[in-house]
Amino acid sequence: MGKISEETYLNELTHLIREKTGTNRFLSTKEISLIKKWYIEKIPLDELKKIIETEIKSFPISKRKKFSLLYIENRITKKKIAKEIKEITKDISQKNDKWKVFLEKNKFPLELMEIKDKEIDEELKDLEIEKRVVRYIWQNLPEKEKKRLQKETLEEIKRKFITENINLKKVLKSIIYRKIKKDYDFPE
Known part of the structure; x- marks a missing residue:
């Protein structure tokens, strides 16, 4: 969260709820736990305020005093999941x-x-x-280039491996694969 303490986070949301519902009510222990969970998950305070304010405004004035943060828990969770999906898609x-x-x-x-x-x-x-x-x-690759690569690779295998103990075809393929990646400067 950076510079905002958990207490400030909690107080700002409590003040917002009291202001927008028009009642001087206390948050339930579940609501306080929920705010603490959001703080730990680093959900931005401004984003939360917008969601809470929008939700409270959707209630008729006479029923705003019954507003609970538990109503918006799913919205916050869905928004968080959507954000994570967006980051994965970006990657x-x-x-x-x-x-x-x-x-x-x-x-x-x-x-x-x-x-x-x-x-x-x-x-x-x-x-x-x-x-x-x-x-x-x-x-x-031209045949000449393929032969050159195979010859170089076989020489390398003879220098570095005991040929009786390896699957020559697999090692040959693997080293040629690596050489092609290096020669063409493959992306990481």
């Missing part, structure tokens, strides 16, 4: 932007970003795009 959008920039810079088709499989989790889509781009690069 996903930024990931897509980095791939779009990378593909355009290297003149690769943007279709490599299009993943239609609904089963793939958002976190794994980034890896799937990376895999597709590496595959595309490999498929479009």
Whole structure:
């Protein structure tokens, strides 16, 4: 919350409720607990004030004295969830932007970003795009370049590994994958 103390947070909301309902009422222990929970969750005071004021105004004047913060708890929770979803969507959008920039810079088709499989989790889509781009690069490399990469990789494997103890094909693929990522300066 920064500079506002929990007590100030509570007092400002209590004062607002008394002012807008036109009654000098005390908050219930549930309402006080709710305000403390919102304080801990760092829900901005100004945002809360707007929501409370809007909700109180929606009550007829004769029934405003019966207003309770418990009525708006769901609205606050939904708003908080919507904010979190917006942040997640923003992160996903930024990931897509980095791939779009990378593909355009290297003149690769943007279709490599299009993943239609609904089963793939958002976190794994980034890896799937990376895999597709590496595959595309490999498929479009000239044969001479492929042979050179394979030869370099085999030499590296012979220097660093005991070839009887590894699956040569998998290690070869893995190192070539890494080299392609390095050569084309893949986004992080």
